[in-house]
Amino acid sequence: MKTQLMRRLCAAIFGTAMVLMPTMDAFAASARIKDIVDFEGIRENQLVGYGLVVGLNGTGDSLNNSPFTKQSLQSMLERLGVNTAGENVRTANVAAVMVTANLPPFATQGSRMDVSVAALGDSDSLQGGTLLVTPLLG
Structure with a gap:
């Protein structure tokens, strides 16, 4: 009984992850390090x-x-x-x-x-x- 419940739970988690995975890129912010970091002493x-x-x-x-x-x-x-x-x-x-x-x-x-x-x-x-x-x- 527990094994069947665990299988269903794993399948539900896996299914949810597969549905949400394509939308993860929209939430991930991509930035270059040089755009968000200032080095001390570095200037134009x-x-x-x-x-x-x-x-x-x-x-x-x-x-x-x-x-x-x-x-x-x-x-x-x-x-x-x-x-x-x-x-x-x-x-x-x-x-x-x-x-x-x-x-x-x-x-x-x-x-x-x-x-x-x-x-x-x-x-x-x-x-x-x-x-x-x-x-x-x-």
Whole structure:
């Protein structure tokens, strides 16, 4: 008698578990450890850099108010093998900019991140320009 009662009880428990098992995933909260844990001393790194935005279609810096733009452009061109000595370099399509970013902790090489680009000179707009490779330091 006891064995039959035990078998029925086990069958009822097993049946209930089988019915409830598919709904268990809905109640289980999944989270990555890095999303819920803060390590002491681990923080974002603020990065900053100086660069040039090119291709501005006449809305870039003027020579009168932004001499550093001309100097940066000439320096970059000379490093690329273009001799600009004695040449009249126009910077209407170029703007000097500061680039800032926050590098998250545990970021790996090749990780993408958002950057902010702000004009240093008197350019009217950076829209449509291309930010040249800019080393970021932090």
